[in-house]
Amino acid sequence: MGMKAQELRDKTPEQLREDLGALKKEAFNLRFQQATGQLENSSRIRAVRRDVARVNTILNQKAAAAASEA
Template identity: 45%
Template sequence: MKTAELRKKDVAGLQAEVKDLQKAHFNLRMQKATQQLNNTAQLRETRRAIARAKTLIAEKQAAAK
């Protein structure tokens, strides 16, 4: 998901997105462990998407204070 799309969400929506991305990342790690994952770049993409969403959560919470 693009940063512009994430910025439109509120904190609760971003937290739900982080939770979904973490589940997806876990599933990708399990696929890698069982050698079923062909595109290992997906691990990096999901990890960075999680960081992007967490950064936006921190920004929104800092702006609210």
């Protein structure tokens, strides 16, 4: 279910920041479920963390590319 790096590269920085917000919200909810013992799919936490990292990496790459063009 994880996001593909190539799909993320095709998005604008604004779209990526929206994705990041949604992922962080999901990560928060998953941690909350885990703390209250309601979490069935614990591997989803890891997947979400990795997606957050992936989005951050691509945002940084886009920022670096924009900086080198300027």
